[in-house]
Amino acid sequence: DVVMTQSPLSLPVTLGQPASISCRSSHSLVSSDGNTYLSWFQQRPGQSPRRLIYKVSNRDSGVPDRFSGSGSGTDFTLKISRVEAEDVGVYYCMEGTYWWTFGQGTKVEIK
């Protein structure tokens, strides 16, 4: 089974400062079709998950451009260039190459 490991699990950030979340997969996420199915989700308190990024680096419609995704193979990163108050929540990476396996989640909070 694929294991997705996120770090850190807790991320206190000062407003306006950058934040970065790492996600590592136990298996390469490059699919037989050549695509890499790695997505990032945001879950604000009391809300359902919302996809931010798909196929590593593609931002969903309506997602602020301060969010960016990068990586390849087994190592991926979500970056927030300048954290805003509305970014508070839990962020999950998810592989879609094999099944849908989510990371444990990273809780972003304001210092």
Add this chain to the structure above:
Amino acid sequence: EVQLVESGGGLVQPGGSLRLSCTGSGFTFSNYEMNWVRQAPGKGLERVSYITASGDIINYADSVKGRFTIARDNAKNSVYLQMNSLRAEDTAIYYCAAFHDYWGQGTLVTVSS
């Protein structure tokens, strides 16, 4: 506006059954693989089951295989999850998702005596 609305959750005793429903609107439901994803209280996300757009392929997480059954009715823009032999560890919010593009608000299932 895209909407996915789940229903059918509630309190059930161990060994009991529940049937969850999810109805979509604002998008072409019949084009989408539909998924059920659950989240135990204070925990992360776990995909439970999916069914392809035409319904020809279905799959389940090992944790629910043999107990849960997914089905869809494209004429009603709906997907269902029949949950039998429920266990305490099935307690969770159950979300339906259209691929992973659109998500509902979830319905809470509590398995307890």
